[in-house]
Amino acid sequence: MRTVVGRLSAIERVTAELIATADLMVETRGEGFTEITREVAGFVEQSGGRDGALFAYLRHTSASLTIQENADPDVQTDLTTALRMLAPHDGPWIHTTEGPDDMPAHIKAMLTGVSLHIPVRAGVLGLGTWQGIYLVEHRATPHRREIILQFVGSRW
Amino acid sequence: MRTVVGRLSAIERVTAELIATADLMVETRGEGFTEITREVAGFVEQSGGRDGALFAYLRHTSASLTIQENADPDVQTDLTTALRMLAPHDGPWIHTTEGPDDMPAHIKAMLTGVSLHIPVRAGVLGLGTWQGIYLVEHRATPHRREIILQFVGSRW
Amino acid sequence: MRTVVGRLSAIERVTAELIATADLMVETRGEGFTEITREVAGFVEQSGGRDGALFAYLRHTSASLTIQENADPDVQTDLTTALRMLAPHDGPWIHTTEGPDDMPAHIKAMLTGVSLHIPVRAGVLGLGTWQGIYLVEHRATPHRREIILQFVGSRW
Numbered sequence: 001m002r003t004v005v006g007r008l009s010a011i012e013r014v015t016a017e018l019i020a021t022a023d024l025m026v027e028t029r030g031e032g033f034t035e036i037t038r039e040v041a042g043f044v045e046q047s048g049g050r051d052g053a054l055f056a057y058l059r060h061t062s063a064s065l066t067i068q069e070n071a072d073p074d075v076q077t078d079l080t081t082a083l084r085m086l087a088p089h090d091g092p093w094i095h096t097t098e099g100p101d102d103m104p105a106h107i108k109a110m111l112t113g114v115s116l117h118i119p120v121r122a123g124v125l126g127l128g129t130w131q132g133i134y135l136v137e138h139r140a141t142p143h144r145r146e147i148i149l150q151f152v153g154s155r156w
Numbered sequence: 157m158r159t160v161v162g163r164l165s166a167i168e169r170v171t172a173e174l175i176a177t178a179d180l181m182v183e184t185r186g187e188g189f190t191e192i193t194r195e196v197a198g199f200v201e202q203s204g205g206r207d208g209a210l211f212a213y214l215r216h217t218s219a220s221l222t223i224q225e226n227a228d229p230d231v232q233t234d235l236t237t238a239l240r241m242l243a244p245h246d247g248p249w250i251h252t253t254e255g256p257d258d259m260p261a262h263i264k265a266m267l268t269g270v271s272l273h274i275p276v277r278a279g280v281l282g283l284g285t286w287q288g289i290y291l292v293e294h295r296a297t298p299h300r301r302e303i304i305l306q307f308v309g310s311r312w
Numbered sequence: 313m314r315t316v317v318g319r320l321s322a323i324e325r326v327t328a329e330l331i332a333t334a335d336l337m338v339e340t341r342g343e344g345f346t347e348i349t350r351e352v353a354g355f356v357e358q359s360g361g362r363d364g365a366l367f368a369y370l371r372h373t374s375a376s377l378t379i380q381e382n383a384d385p386d387v388q389t390d391l392t393t394a395l396r397m398l399a400p401h402d403g404p405w406i407h408t409t410e411g412p413d414d415m416p417a418h419i420k421a422m423l424t425g426v427s428l429h430i431p432v433r434a435g436v437l438g439l440g441t442w443q444g445i446y447l448v449e450h451r452a453t454p455h456r457r458e459i460i461l462q463f464v465g466s467r468w
Contacts, residue, residue: 018169019309020168021167021277022165022167024163026162035161036161036162048169055209055273057282060287061284086242091234092237093234094230095231103234106224106231110268114287115223115273147162150209152209
């Protein structure tokens, strides 16, 4: 038998009551990371949500959502470099009509994803100390991006 | 202080009431993308769900679920090419008993994921204009794949 | 018109009532996979949850959560190899103050993700036959990792 690897805390229980939904529009400045932690936290606060989870969904296929380090901006530079290496502009792509940055942008979006959730406790996002929520723009030029935010859980 | 990067819409609130669950069985034709948007939308409609979120979960480790471009089929070809480059058949893999396409399939599934959610408003999936929902088969041969679909939210 | 690609089962409906939340602390042994399926299943059982979904969220940026093959341990070895190839220690990274394994760990976390969900039916996780839930440590040394587990759904 495998040994128990983790230690579980006490369980908190609440009644599911509320689903709150809103759109967040973000203007990007071209390829790179835009932190949206404050905006997402503001939504949770305004929603009246207490305990539950925050769901974020990006309505695009050439940008993505990710949770990443919020301390050293160099990390974001390196993450952008890594994505360029994994999906190079000069790859053997056949979908090239929208420019050399378009197909790599789709590949990056597939690898990093457009949907995520974060737990909420007492109205506060359960992010780790060094975690921030980021919209990652994969296209070279600025774009207007739509995110649907939802809170599912209990009310205050 | 960082400037506010996004603009938040008004928040819609409903009562969480319904969790609806069903299985979707999909026959793939081997490596590549199978669009399941219509089937997922049909589930949401049949579930009686109004506002909330759709959750999809794939019960396999050599295929995955992704949201991607639904306009130009060349994008799917290029995404398949990209995955082959990231997880090549001739990599230094030691798990080779199930064939040269098996371990690359596990790697591709790890990179692209088996769970995702999509917001639902007034019974309609909140997909972006160019987004489709895809089951991505990573094995070379046809497989029967099981997806668990769930709606969490309010009723009509 | 595209043909229908999937077959949908009957839909089960329950009332959303319960959100249960707990922390799972896991001690890793350095780079590699730690299975937490038993711990997550134990949480669902203890939560009193019946039908709904389990949400897991990892509060770190240099480790991740993934669903993967639980049969042959060689798969985990190969997945670790694949991640090393995708995010090599000797890449052109500028964030190097925390050691050569740190920036690759962030890249691996971005590619594999920190949030996932699994459906629950009659208190049982809807995992496929060969699926296990894993915490993937990307740092070279042992770390203490925090996971927030949540059940959203109906009660027994």
